[in-house]
Amino acid sequence: MSGEPRVVVHPDKQSLADAAAARLVTAVIDAQTRNPEAQVALTGGSMGSAVIASVLRTPGRTAVDWSRVRVWWGDERYLPAGDPDRNDTQNDEAGLSALGLDPAKVHRVAGPDVSQSAEASAEAYGQTIREHGQKTWDVVLFGVGPDGHVASLFPHHPAQRLTDAIAVAVHDSPKPPPDRVSLTFECFERSHEVWFLVSGADKAEAVRAALAPGADRWDVPAAGPVGTDATLWLLDADAASELD
């Protein structure tokens, strides 16, 4: 099942965000029945924040013990804490802090205010994952760029090639800001469930390319991550418009 991506199409961006939020709440409750903590990797972009805002409105969220949820990010823009362009800042503004998470279990990527370099930040994040990330992520959320990038793994970018590492420094990103930290494909292989959240006609070609048989992650990074239990493409109708 994991190798076979499952596509779910919702009419519009809001219904996609609401459905993904309901799924996330259920997945976290399930994970907490199996393990002491649920482990979730969040994403930046407008979909990442839309899902968090929807979680706050999902009635089932009160059934989650949010103090037993460990939160990570699949990537971060290498900017100082609190910068409005950081993924975590945008997720915070969407309501992350209102969920009742334990701040000690919200693992943020160090920015230039507290680390020497993106390399040092990537190394430190990898070490924290080794200590607390256990062997798997329950759910990893990805937005997808119009170029098919996921996290900060861009088409034909050398950062994609790094193996034997959990996190990588990314420089010369084609999308600003140029410096970032991303988890690697190897790290994402630990995921039970991988969910791609994609809205908008500008992503339709990337969605088609990622789901095409034999798609190569070097060309279309979104073709890379696969969950061991499930790989879900949660789309709105516009993002799905190039699929058969």
Ligand code: 6PG
């Ligand atoms: C970034 C963003 C980026 C985003 C995708 C999808 O670091 O530049 O996080 O990777 O997730 O471009 O964005 P939307 O969710 O807005 O479609």
